[in-house]
Amino acid sequence: MKPVLVPTNDVNSEHGIVVTWFVDDRDKVESGALLVEVETSKAVLEVYAPEAGIVLHLARKGQELALTEPVAMLFEGVSELQAYSDKLAAEAEARSAAPTQVRATVKAIARAEELGVDLSTFDGSRLLTVKDVEAAAAVPVTVDYSAMPAPLAAEPGVARILVIGGAGGATQVIDIFSKVPTQQAVAILDDDSGRWGGDVHGVPVVGGTDRLAELFAAGACEAAIIAIGTSVDIRARFRKICAEAGIPLANAIDPTAKIATDVEIGQGNIICAFCHLGTGVRMGDNNFLSAYNSFDHHSVVGSDNATGPSCVASGKVTLRDRIRLGTGIFLEPNVELGDGVQVASGSVIVTSVPADHAVKTKIVTTTVVPRRT
Structure with a gap:
């Protein structure tokens, strides 16, 4: 076996x-x-x-x-x-x-007693939380954020930016802002309650994304940025939420990026260290370009896309919307990737890929052996 x-x-x-x-x-x-x-x-x-x-x-x-x-x-x-x-x-x-062995947090057990939810009806496959109990009771979830830290202040003339997502993408965005004197991350929103009350590089996590409209209306920020690079669908969803709430999206562009003078860039884009956008490039909104990406002359990048490091496109390449690129990808001239395309790390793209298709590569197993001396 x-x-x-x-x-x-x-x-x-x-x-x-x-x-x-x-x-x-x-x-x-x-x-x-x-x-x-x-x-x-x-x-x-x-x-x-x-x-x-x-x-x-x-x-x-x-x-x-x-x-x-x-x-x-x-x-x-x-x-x-x-x-x-x-x-x-x-x-x-x-x-x-056997009787179902229900696993639940202390707070979830207490909440179940308050709402009259029978925990034995759950399948017991995972640890139950207060959110699970309230969902079962169909009770609207209200969270008390009064104990959360307040957003940071900023110097006059510095744009205050609200960061959506508190994982690795947030560290990249905050690092970029630390080098840009006209922008400052003032708070982070993340739906993982385990991060609430903490901070990322000194920027406080002040609650879940349900606070977006509230904080903007209260004047805590002038714009937001979506620091999530692992899911293009989530990026697109939050861009829509911000648009409906009237919240502008800010760009975060690392000072080491080389961008030609005639490049057009939309809003909400994250362009990490040592990226290159050649002459005539047109970029839409809400894209996340990891370090060392290069899109050569007259390429077009749509919206809600995300890339790994070291993706290199020749001239006149077109990326439509909601595309996910892995690491170390090369695209030949005039290639077009349709909406929703996913490309595996290490791919070399020589022909266009239609919408909602995936490009895969064979995985080569590498064996690690002791070095000979």
């Missing part, structure tokens, strides 16, 4: 979604046979059989799984597979017969 794991070096992705199975459950396969495709936030990964055997699916098409868990198991023979299947069935039966 051998587990089949999804091969990936992407440290930023913890989960993937099963896209397609190429073999049926309990099929006999040869070593090296293509078994399944799994999509992460940055790539579509092909999973091959590490050896010959009978394959047992552990995840169905469309199911999300942790990349640390096997997507399938391989067995030498039918008897071994049947014994394993019987074991799984017995464990499932035992779980269904």
